[in-house]
Amino acid sequence: MKILSWNVNGIRACVRNGFVDFLKKEKPDLLGIQEIKIDHASRLKAEFDFKGYEEAWNPAKRPGYSGTAVFSKDTPLSIQEGIGIKEFDDEGRILTFEAAKFFFVNIYFPNSQPTLARLDYKVRFNAALLAYAKKLEKKKPVIMCGDFNVAHEEIDLARPKENEGEAGFTKEERLGADNFISAGFVDTFRALNPKKIQYSWWSYRGGARSRNVGWRIDYFMVSAKISKNVKKAFILDKISGSDHCPVGIEIDI
Numbered sequence: 001m002k003i004l005s006w007n008v009n010g011i012r013a014c015v016r017n018g019f020v021d022f023l024k025k026e027k028p029d030l031l032g033i034q035e036i037k038i039d040h041a042s043r044l045k046a047e048f049d050f051k052g053y054e055e056a057w058n059p060a061k062r063p064g065y066s067g068t069a070v071f072s073k074d075t076p077l078s079i080q081e082g083i084g085i086k087e088f089d090d091e092g093r094i095l096t097f098e099a100a101k102f103f104f105v106n107i108y109f110p111n112s113q114p115t116l117a118r119l120d121y122k123v124r125f126n127a128a129l130l131a132y133a134k135k136l137e138k139k140k141p142v143i144m145c146g147d148f149n150v151a152h153e154e155i156d157l158a159r160p161k162e163n164e165g166e167a168g169f170t171k172e173e174r175l176g177a178d179n180f181i182s183a184g185f186v187d188t189f190r191a192l193n194p195k196k197i198q199y200s201w202w203s204y205r206g207g208a209r210s211r212n213v214g215w216r217i218d219y220f221m222v223s224a225k226i227s228k229n230v231k232k233a234f235i236l237d238k239i240s241g242s243d244h245c246p247v248g249i250e251i252d253i
Helices: 011-016 019-026 040-046 119-137 171-182 188-192 224-229
Strands: 002-007 030-034 054-058 068-072 078-081 094-098 103-108 142-147 185-187 218-223 230-235 247-251
Touching: 002 103, 002 142, 002 218, 011 019, 011 040, 030 142, 054 094, 068 094, 068 103, 094 119, 103 119, 119 142, 119 171, 142 247, 171 185, 185 188, 185 224, 188 218, 188 230, 218 224, 218 230, 218 247, 224 230
Parallel strands: 002 030, 030 103, 103 142
Antiparallel strands: 002 247, 030 068, 054 068, 078 094, 094 103, 142 218, 185 218, 230 247
């Protein structure tokens, strides 16, 4: 099974920049996208045509902000929007797809902001999401993906020293990633590519992408129970259309 994740930074803009061609070429069995920036009414007016996929959308209440969606070739057993906590659910940050043998949790983690104004919010989000994932795991294994908005280790960003303590590379955010791993979730890309330097996000400023001054902040984390089923973990950094690129796994499940 091929599963992909992509922060599209606005689905309408990404469609204009080749999203449909990306779907046709990559043919994921399951895809989670983040930062859709569209509500239900606007989406229906847009009349997107994603042939061959069932769609589930979880927009934020605030127009043009945040939100998540899942595309699947198979019909889900269930879909859950959010985790039952209003301060997170209002922003459309979590969408859970239940398959026969696993839960697929698509997540758009909060950005702590340059001033770290939302750092406390993100710390609470991390804790709540981890508790939710562990609860799901009691029923069946969990595959989590999305824009985690954190570079976990120094290898995961081009300029770690310059960004020490900055948004996305604070001790608190990195500890949040540690906590997921300590709780038994496996960072698939790093597990299968322990020394590989590759990024999934680049600033629009200063030609960062062309110079590959980037960050790896998009992840697939899976329950330890199924981590050996992951045959490949990869970053599709040649695909444009957003300031992020898609990331993915191939898993036997």
